[in-house]
Amino acid sequence: HRMHGYLRMRIAQFLSVLRPQKHIVYLSRHGESTYNVEKKLGGDPGLSKAGDEYAKRLGLYAERCIQTNPHTGKKVAARLW
Numbered sequence: 237h238r239m240h241g242y243l244r245m246r247i248a249q250f251l252s253v254l255r256p257q258k259h260i261v262y263l264s265r266h267g268e269s270t271y272n273v274e275k276k277l278g279g280d281p282g283l284s285k286a287g288d289e290y291a292k293r294l295g296l297y298a299e300r301c302i303q304t305n306p307h308t309g310k311k312v313a314a315r316l317w
Contacts, residue, residue, distance in 0.1 A: 267290035267294075
């Protein structure tokens with residue numbers, strides 16, 4: 237229960253306001269950055285080629301698998317952040 241840091245607190249806040257119905261929560265790390273390739277920390281670098289490809293595929297996955305009802309094929313509401 238030691239929640240420190242901005243992201244951890246935002247996740248806890250998001251999960252705590254969910255209604256009591258069943259929810260599926262997907263977590264994903266960011267795509268590989270140029271600093272990841274160079275073994276650097278900090279800053280605000282762009283994505284590497286692999287990171288850009290990951291971001292594109294994640295977007296397609298979200299559209300096909302998260303924002304589409306598998307039974308009806310209709311779009312469903314999803315919160316992506």
